[in-house]
Amino acid sequence: MYLEKIFNLISRISIRLRLSLIFLLIFGTTMIAFNMYMFQAMIDTLQQDFDDALFNYCVDVSEGIEIGVKGDLNFPPLQLDQGKILPFPLGTALIQVRHSSGAVLARIGNFGEFNPPYKKDFERIWAGEEATYRTMEHIHNIPSAEADSYRLISFPVDNASKPQILLQIAVPMTLLETQISQRLTMLQVGIPLVLLIATFGGLFLSARALNPVNRMINIAKNIKASELSQRVPVPNANDEIRKLSLTLNEMLDRIQQAFQSQERFVADASHQLLTPLTIMRGELELLQKSEDKNTDQFIKSALQEVDSLSKIVQEMLLLARVDAGIGALNLQELAFDEVIFEALSRCEKLAKSKDIKLKFDIVNETNDDRKFVRGDNDLLINLCVNKIENAIKYSPNNEVVSLILMWRKESTYFIVEDNGPGIPADQLPFIFERFSRGSTMENRVKGFGLGLAIAQKIAVLHSAKLKVQNKEPRGARFSFEIKNI
Known part of the structure; x- marks a missing residue:
């Protein structure tokens, strides 16, 4: 005592x-x-x-x-x-x-x-x-x-x-x-x-x-949210004080990046939410001034904008859950082929609307039975749906989207290939950022630029890898790698 x-x-x-x-x-x-x-x-x-x-x-x-x-x-x-x-x-x-x-x-x-x-x-x-x-x-x-x-x-x-x-x-x-x-x-x-x-x-x-x-x-006390570019001094001596200063500067780098990301997110989200609200306001004002009692077309348009707003809110809520980190995950043992089957059932209606055929193959490179992974079932389904829907949206009508599930000794791979226009080379480094969308396709494909950012966050939370590349002669190839258990 x-x-x-x-x-x-x-x-x-x-x-x-x-x-x-x-x-x-x-x-x-x-x-x-x-x-x-x-x-x-x-x-x-x-x-x-x-x-x-x-x-x-x-x-x-x-x-x-x-x-x-x-x-x-x-x-x-x-x-x-x-x-x-x-x-x-x-x-x-x-x-x-x-x-x-x-x-x-x-x-x-x-x-x-x-x-x-x-x-x-x-x-x-x-x-x-x-x-x-x-x-x-x-x-x-x-x-x-x-x-x-x-x-x-x-x-x-x-x-x-x-x-x-x-x-x-x-x-x-x-x-x-x-x-x-x-x-x-x-x-x-x-x-x-x-x-x-x-x-x-x-x-x-x-x-x-x-x-x-x-x-x-003293320097850290004076760093404000508007002055996150400041850094603590790094001494010349190679000792623990130097390591501490480097660690603090690295932490400040991450905080600055997080603040900038949140600022961009708020600005982009405000823009995305403002557009459908402006459309709805304009249509309601026209409805108010119109003497035509046939309001079905206006109501249909307003409902479409409400659906768009609901979609944005759902994706933002999902992104907030992903941003909460690994503590928000419901980890369990999963068979990844079952995850893909569930995702296919959700994407079937969209594929039929464009007469696109979904071709799914399973490749087992080991002599063992199917592999299992550990992850959050809902988030992994969302990731697969996002990749499949993305391939369907950017593929022309009457095309084929190839889905490949590959079991290897240590990892499971899920590959999605489409025959669309691909991704411009200058936009590849930013494809997984929030509200990032290819400018050439922005007017032709509906979306909000949150799907791939969410998918990348889900991959990081599962210690997995999500990559994208263009394939020859055209189209994009997304690959997802997760460790087996």
């Missing part, structure tokens, strides 16, 4: 601050871990140097100790090289010689009640260690202790295989404590300071990195 609240809180802050926090988290964690490792390594090094100096001092002291025949000890004045610099004051060193029985044989310095341990030290030396070290912390029973901790070394004095006499020297760790404290203070001050600098640096760098995004945001 707490993690969810944290994630919700993080999701509400700006991406700039998020980037800075992530940078600070990664950099800070890495830097703190590295400094802790280096600090521990530095302590180990200083400790080793301190122990090495203490060991050398212990060796010098042990060389001055003489053991008599009766086991008595003699401590001559200690002589050290003048060039030696030790990390502890010699005057405060506590020195004693101890027997394995626990008896203290000799002492130098004010031990007070301080009694250094020795038993485990004997055991470790007997096990083969050259010397043993201990850190005695919080020394309260040493009179006038100069440090919070002392370093104790135990070193064998006799050369027996199992030494019985130890030289123990305890020295204050004042210098080592000071060095560690200074370095710790540097880390305590330096790490927050570096993290603070890194925070401002991260904010600055993230702001610089997001400047192109902010420019794109």
Whole structure:
């Protein structure tokens, strides 16, 4: 629950601050871990140097100790090289010689009640260690202790295989404590300071990195419907910002094309709807002025225009459904030959009116049974009807329109060929646009220029292909390809 609240809180802050926090988290964690490792390594090094100096001092002291025949000890004045610099004051060193029985044989310095341990030290030396070290912390029973901790070394004095006499020297760790404290203070001050600098640096760098995004945001805010030709700037660097700007520009291209298409659609639809309405208005005005009571001809003409308006509205509604996208489809498994048979039954009346014969052939290029496709039954029937009616309309009377259904391994093809005048070469690229009609046939063939645009949209929604080309010596050839399931 707490993690969810944290994630919700993080999701509400700006991406700039998020980037800075992530940078600070990664950099800070890495830097703190590295400094802790280096600090521990530095302590180990200083400790080793301190122990090495203490060991050398212990060796010098042990060389001055003489053991008599009766086991008595003699401590001559200690002589050290003048060039030696030790990390502890010699005057405060506590020195004693101890027997394995626990008896203290000799002492130098004010031990007070301080009694250094020795038993485990004997055991470790007997096990083969050259010397043993201990850190005695919080020394309260040493009179006038100069440090919070002392370093104790135990070193064998006799050369027996199992030494019985130890030289123990305890020295204050004042210098080592000071060095560690200074370095710790540097880390305590330096790490927050570096993290603070890194925070401002991260904010600055993230702001610089997001400047192109902010420019794109400001430009995108100022793009209006009347200024869709504007584009966001594309940076030179080949990074994600460049990909984002290119994607936005591609989206703006599509939006501009959609707006232009809708504007053309509204203009063309207004023109197409206005024409029959103007005709109906003129005829009704003539009827109103006419003294002839025979109104059958006027009514028939008005009904024809109403039919035209109904046809336009139906096609526009169908186009709106197609424009709604794949979510408006009722996809199901279909046998495409049944779709064509249904389309033929709807086109039969139009073909008879022009004495045109519809020739339908099925070609199976595989050894399998008929193929099935997945699609919207009503839309695919509309597509087939549109292609067949288009071929009938543009074919002369008493001609033949060829329909071919071809089953291949991966796709089903539906081909419609007519023997009409064909499509002018300069109009082929625009044949599937809304309200696009060949100018040479506009007065001879009734239509509104929406059928092929609808058919092309239906093909795109079914991930299919609808193509057109002229065939020799005359006529047009439409082919529809859809994937089998």
